[in-house]
Amino acid sequence: MAVSGSDISPKSDESESTTSTSATSESVDASSQSSYIGIAPAPRPDIPSPLEINNKDYSVNRTRCMNGMNNPSPKRAGTSSWLAVYESFLLKNASQIASVESTLQHLTYLFPGKFKDAEIASEVVYSALGILGLYHDTILAHALSSSAFSSKYQPSLHTRYTRHFATRNTSYKSTAYTLVVIQKTQLLIEIMSRKYGGQRGQRTAIVGIESIKAACRLALFRISGSRTVLTPPIPEREIDPNLLDPDDPTEPFANPNDDDLEYWTMPRTGQKLPQLNADSDVTQFLMKKVLLPEDVVAAPKLAHPLTTVDGRIKEILYILRPLLYALLALLASRLRESGRFKGKQSRRIINWMPWIIGFALEYICKDGVIGSLSSEGGIRTALTKLTGLEKLELDKRSKSMWWWVLRGQFYESITKPVLDKLIKKTENIPLLNLVGLYVGDYQYLMETYHFASTY
Known part of the structure; x- marks a missing residue:
């Protein structure tokens, strides 16, 4: 049956009047409740409809809501849970980590003989x-990066x-x-190989370990x-574990000398400037207050790539020198x-040959980065271009040359007689x-x- 427009017009008028009336009432209610809108709580998120999700997922979510989301079901006991317990125990007793590790390591010095x-x-x-210290370093580094004091820490x-x-x-x-773990266990492997394989097994173990280390480097x-290989190639523990102790009231990374400084107030601006004592190092104090170019450059630019053939050959020979x-x-x-x-002379040459060649290789090839940078303007220009990181590495390599005093024929002919006289x-x-x-x-x-006198 057809319906005319006159039949529906009264209804539309009535609906419009109803709408206008409700709008008027809503405006009154809104005006009366406007002062409460600013403090009204956020609306509760809608619970998804069972038609939109699987029944299994909905039942799981419903069970979680009934149990409380803040109290999830406990995890099964396993390796991860034990590690989590150990890490939490470690961080709660962070102040004792360094002391316990150093004490146990010093006790090992009393064992030989x-x-x-x-x-x-x-x-x-x-x-x-x-190896346990490496694991502790990773835990402490992660705790430091997630702590509130990470912004104050300057690595x-x-x-x-x-x-x-x-x-x-x-x-x-x-x-x-892998390289660091081998370095920490190489002497133990050599001792075990000598105990169960004799001198032949010991020699095989030495060559095998040095081959793996050279491949890693x-x-x-x-x-x-093609940059200089650092020693060690991983981040070291540079902070005191006491700084991560939540029970320690001292502020981490604070300069203990700052409290002893006397301040001078400027008469016009009122700004305070620190006054150093007579025994204070002015240069060291000012270096802590400024940023150097190495503090802001990207990490890869802290070491120059070895672009010349001479520099690369020197670095490769320095890497291979323990194996050789x-x-x-x-x-x-x-x-x-x-x-x-x-013959006596022949045997002397044979005895000194490994020590002389090894010492010469390390002395000549320890500064491959200088050989690479000197191609542009000589050695003096290369020394001015060295970064702080490269200077530290070259200093480590120069100090490690003292290990040759305890190696090979030099030890047998010179160092050992001196030690014997001293002991006597x-x-x-x-x-x-x-x-x-x-x-x-x-x-x-x-x-x-062999590895008792190597690093």
Whole structure:
């Protein structure tokens, strides 16, 4: 049946009047309640309809709502839960981490020569503490980055550089940590290989370990863009664990000398300026207040890439020098055992050959970055272009040259007679005879094991 427009007009008028009336009432209510809108709570989010989600998911969400979202169901006990408990315990007792680790490491120095297989027990404890220390470093670094004091912490150049590659390149991180773990366990592996494989097994283990370390360093050299391989290649612990102790009332990263400063008030502006004591170092104080170019540049620019062939060859030879020294020592031992060279002069040349070649390689190739930068303007220009990180690395390499005093034929011909005389002169002197006793115990390690005098 058709419906005319006159039939629906009264209804529309009535609806319009009703709408206008409701609008008027709503405006009155809005005006009367306008003062409460600003403090009204946020509307409750709508619960999804069962038609929009699966029945299983809805039942799970309903169960969670009934149980309370702030009290989730406990996780199953497993490895992750135990690690979480250990990490929380570690952070709550952060002030004791460094003291406990150092105490246990110093106790390992008392083991050699005191009982049978003492070197094995000493190295097991030392290696385990070294690996555990790496895990502690990662926990402390993560806690520091997520704490409120991370903005006040200024990492060193070494930490900035190694953290950049470790966080952005998984290959660098895995290779670097593999290298560090091998360095912390290499002496233990050598001791065990000698115990169960004799001298032949010991020599094989030495060459194998040095080969793996050289491969890791070459991989780091390539991943970093042909830059100098740092020692160590991972971030080190630079902060005191006491700073992360929540029960410590002192403010972290505060300068303890700031409280002792006397301030002078400027008469016109009223600004206070610190006055240093007579014994204070003005340069050191000012360097803490300014930013250097190395503090703001990108982390990869803290080390120059080795662009010249001379610089790359020097760095590669420096990386391979421990492996070459181990191979030369193995060759010299086999030549001595063969009995072909019975002359005194020939045997002296064979004995000194590994030490001389190894020392010469390390001395010539330790500054490959200087050889790379000197191609543009000489050595003086290269020295001015060195960054602070490269200077620190070259300083470490120069100090590590002292290890050659305890290696090879130099130790047998020069260092050992001096130590023997020192021990003999102090054996009847109280307290000093204990020092001589421990030096004698470590002489056995240096004379027997290759990695006892390496880093």
